[in-house]
Amino acid sequence: MANPNPTTSLYCRDIPDAGVANTVFGSDTSIMVARPGKTCCAFPLFWFTIPEGFYALVTKHGAHQPYVDSNGKSSPVWPSGMHLGPPWLKVSHLVTKQSILFNTQIKGCKTKDNVTVLIDVSIVLRVMGDDPETRPGDDPQNVYKFVHEVTPVGLQVQLQDAQAEAVRTLARSVYHTEVFGLRNVSHSELEGVQEKLFSQEAMDRVGFDHMERVSEGEANQEEKDVMGEHDYYDSLEAGFNVEAGASVADAMKVRLNRQFNPQGMEILDVIIKDIKLPDTIQSQMSQKTMVISQNAMQRMQQKHAMLSLIQEEEIKTLNQTHEEQKKELIEDGVYEIMMEKYRLMQLQSEGDRQLEKIATQMKIDVELVGVESGLTVQRIQDETKLETEKLREQSVADSNVEVAKAKAEVDVIYADGHLESAKNIAKAEKVAFEAEGISAPLNRKQNDHITFIHKLRAQQALAENDKVVITGTGGGNLANALLQADAALKESYSQQYTVDDHKSREAILTELAIASGKGDVRILVGSCAKSAVDKSVND
DSSP, rough: BBBSBBBBEEEEEEESOOOGGHHHHOOOEEEEEEEEEOOOSSSSEEEEEETTTTTEEEEEETTTOOEEHHHHHHHSSSSSSEEOOOOOEEEEEEEEEEEEEEEEEEEEEEEEEEEEEOOOOOOOEOOOSOTTTTTTTTTTTTHHHHHIIIIIHHHHHHHHHHHHHHHHHHTSSOOOGGGGOOOOHHHHHHHHHHHHHHOOOOOOOOHOOOHHHHHHHHHHHHHOOOOOOSSHHHHHHHHHOOOOOOHHHHHHHHHHHHHHGGGTTEEEEEEEEEEEOOOHHHHHHHHHHHHHHHHHHHHHHHHHHHHHHHHHHHHHHHHHHHHHHHHHHOOOOOHHHHHHHHHHHHHHHHHHHHHHHHHHHHHHHHHHHHHHHHHHHHHHHHHHHHHHHHHHHHHHHHHHHHHHHHHHHHHHHHHHHHHHHHHHHHHHHHHHHHHHHHHHHHHHOOOOOOOHHHHHHHHHHHHOOEEEEEESSOOHHHHHHHHHHHHHHTTGGGSSSSEEEHHHHHHHHHHHHTTTOOOOOOEEEEGGGGGGGOEEEEO
């Protein structure tokens, strides 16, 4: 792919590393070779990368290192991608695979008739470094040769010299009138030009002798004035110049390839961009064209004046003829009007008669249609009434059947509902019974707990009552009798005994109760000790 921006110089440039090669080559079209530097890093790198679109040369300790593929084939050019290797193995040169558009202006070129012209020529070239199996004629060794032997600057000098020599030789082979035909054309365009040059029309026009041209000159003068006399011959001359220029440009391309192919460079195309003649020559050519056009314009103006006079005379004659024809047409029109009025009156009479006939027939038809319509309406009404009665009876029967079905379905639904209700009630009672069975022991425990609480409260009340005496029933009848007597007589004889005597009596009663070895206790409350009625509790 050729770069669209032409360049007038070729050189080599140092870049920081191979990763920025695409950016550098894209921004500057004059670069053909780049020398990547080593990436600065605290640790040595054991790998390096080669970007796509470049021929890469690799060195080891400064010496060229060829690439060996898996098949053992050696090549001076390394493929793109990532490669592993020691830190001293690095990319030394990157050569672009793009086609370079090199432009040069060659001044002071002399044509065959010694006219100085300026020719601007561009050459599309590339380095022939691909694999010969994919692109015959290429050789990866050409890349090494270009970098170390040819160099971009050397190629630039050779191209400029070769272009100058080839363009001057090219210009010397043509006249200044043919120099604008020097350009490269496509194969299809060249075939179209050749087809026009060798067409039957071109042969007929070029093959006329001088006498035939003179005899037919006056007859075709009007056509020449309108279409242009020199247009066709100028196009033929331009076609011959294009054919000659194309062949010369192809020869120039072959000559340059013969010189640069051994150096590993291929010239893809030779483009002649611009050709400039001296101002005086261009002015003469323009004046020649203007003189031809002025002569044709004068002839056309004279013919226009003659045609205007002839047209005015013809207009006067036509106006007179039209006036006469107008009078005749007016007289004929009056007669035609009278005849048309007479025919119109006849048509009106015939129309009135036809209208009366149509009105009578229409009245008869309307009456017949009315009678038939009445009969049809009566028949339709009878049929409608009969169909209505049928539909009513059928509807009543159908509704009775549907009502019966609905009642039966309702009864079935009610029965199913009662059955489901009874089942649910039975299930509920069963669940209630089961719940009561589970809660009965819990309720019994709760009641026992409440009873125990009441007992504790009763014992607390007894403990707080000063008039209560607790004795055991297993200590002997004598001890019980003494305690009971002591409780009964305590209030009556309390004043007759001292405190010490009272304590001795309680100690004696206690020892008697413990010596009995039984824990039964009787509780005597207040003055009721004589009745010996009380509540018993476990010790």
